[in-house]
Amino acid sequence: MSSRILPNFDLLVPNSTSEAVNLLSHYKDRAALIAGGTDLVVAMKMNHHPEILISISEIDGLDYIDFNPDSGLHLGAKATVANLLEHPAVKEHYPALWQAADVFATPQIRTAATVMGNVLRGSPAGDCSCALLALGARILLQSAEGTREVAIEDFWTGYNQNARRDDEVAIEMIIDAPHSGTGSAFRRMTRVNEDLAKLNGSVRLEMDGKICTSARIAMGCVGPTTLRLPKTEKLLCNEEITPELLAHVIDTVPTEISPIDDKRSTAEYRLMVSGVVIKRLIEQAATAAAEK
Numbered sequence: 288m289s290s291r292i293l294p295n296f297d298l299l300v301p302n303s304t305s306e307a308v309n310l311l312s313h314y315k316d317r318a319a320l321i322a323g324g325t326d327l328v329v330a331m332k333m334n335h336h337p338e339i340l341i342s343i344s345e346i347d348g349l350d351y352i353d354f355n356p357d358s359g360l361h362l363g364a365k366a367t368v369a370n371l372l373e374h375p376a377v378k379e380h381y382p383a384l385w386q387a388a389d390v391f392a393t394p395q396i397r398t399a400a401t402v403m404g405n406v407l408r409g410s411p412a413g414d415c416s417c418a419l420l421a422l423g424a425r426i427l428l429q430s431a432e433g434t435r436e437v438a439i440e441d442f443w444t445g446y447n448q449n450a451r452r453d454d455e456v457a458i459e460m461i462i463d464a465p466h467s468g469t470g471s472a473f474r475r476m477t478r479v480n481e482d483l484a485k486l487n488g489s490v491r492l493e494m495d496g497k498i499c500t501s502a503r504i505a506m507g508c509v510g511p512t513t514l515r516l517p518k519t520e521k522l523l524c525n526e527e528i529t530p531e532l533l534a535h536v537i538d539t540v541p542t543e544i545s546p547i548d549d550k551r552s553t554a555e556y557r558l559m560v561s562g563v564v565i566k567r568l569i570e571q572a573a574t575a576a577a578e579k
């Protein structure tokens with residue numbers, strides 16, 4: 288049931304990642320980590336009632352966004368959506384992620400909301416999540432046993448569910464550096480500005496001149512998790528992007544998604560527009576690739 292009143296909880300504020308890890312390994316599913324709180328606090332007013340919140344706010348050094356042409360983009364767990372927008376390397380090398388940040392919520396929410404929290408929430412409507420799936424991000428998780436890396440396509444296991452264990456802190460997200468000839472793009476459709484998406488999509492293409500050598504395509508709000516569209520990706524591989532191929536894309540995309548009716552849209556509408564959204568994203572990503 289929804290309420291404006293938060294249930295009681297204890298707040299623990301560790302100063303280091305190892306302290307957070309120790310607290311989690313002790314409290315496990317009795318505790319929830321809180322970053323910006325923009326999802327968690329809403330959930331706590333509904334049906335999620337952790338006894339203990341472990342805030343990462345006082346852990347220094349987790350708010351970095353580092354880009355290196357060899358090792359790619361590294362985002363610390365406290366990097367916010369607003370931080371992404373301010374980072375020139377994100378705009379230049381990962382335009383899909385920058386575009387997702389640009390339409391995300393309001394300046395107030397962007398300042399609090401972390402990119403990691405968006406992925407950890409596991410909502411199929413997550414905007415950064417959709418771009419990160421197209422860009423092939425990896426999530427670094429730390430527990431008392433050490434660290435492990437999970438590819439984003441293996442991370443979401445169901446609606447609002449993910450592969451993080453109760454004793455793990457997500458500490459970093461990594462995206463490989465793009466080769467030359469790589470372009471990416473993100474778009475979303477909403478009922479009104481500042482609403483969650485009723486449909487979002489993202490495309491990353493690697494081009495060799497006019498030939499597409501690799502494609503990653505992601506779509507949100509069309510299944511229990513944000514989805515990759517492997518049949519559509521395969522259509523593009525080692526092909527020139529022609530109007531005929533794009534017509535084929537428009538027909539194929541709806542065969543790969545399973546949207547439902549909800550308060551933001553209908554399954555029928557989502558099926559009808561999905562192919563055109565991806566076609567436009569492919570054109571946009573191909574244009575971006577040509578400029579590289």
Ligand SMILES: Cc1cc2nc3c(=O)[nH]c(=O)nc-3n(C[C@H](O)[C@H](O)[C@H](O)COP(=O)(O)OP(=O)(O)OC[C@H]3O[C@@H](n4cnc5c(N)ncnc54)[C@H](O)[C@@H]3O)c2cc1C
Binds near residue numbers: 327393414416456457
């Ligand atoms: C008014 C409003 C508008 C919004 N608009 C948009 C929008 O346009 N697009 C969009 O995609 N989203 C939107 N959101 C959703 C939200 O802002 C994002 O999902 C946000 O990125 C979540 O990050 P956070 O730091 O607030 O996470 P929190 O709420 O702190 O946490 C979210 C989840 O992740 C877990 N978690 C967070 N950090 C870690 C960590 N380091 N390790 C392990 N677990 C962790 C928490 O335990 C929790 O389960 C909106 C929310 C609101 C309230």
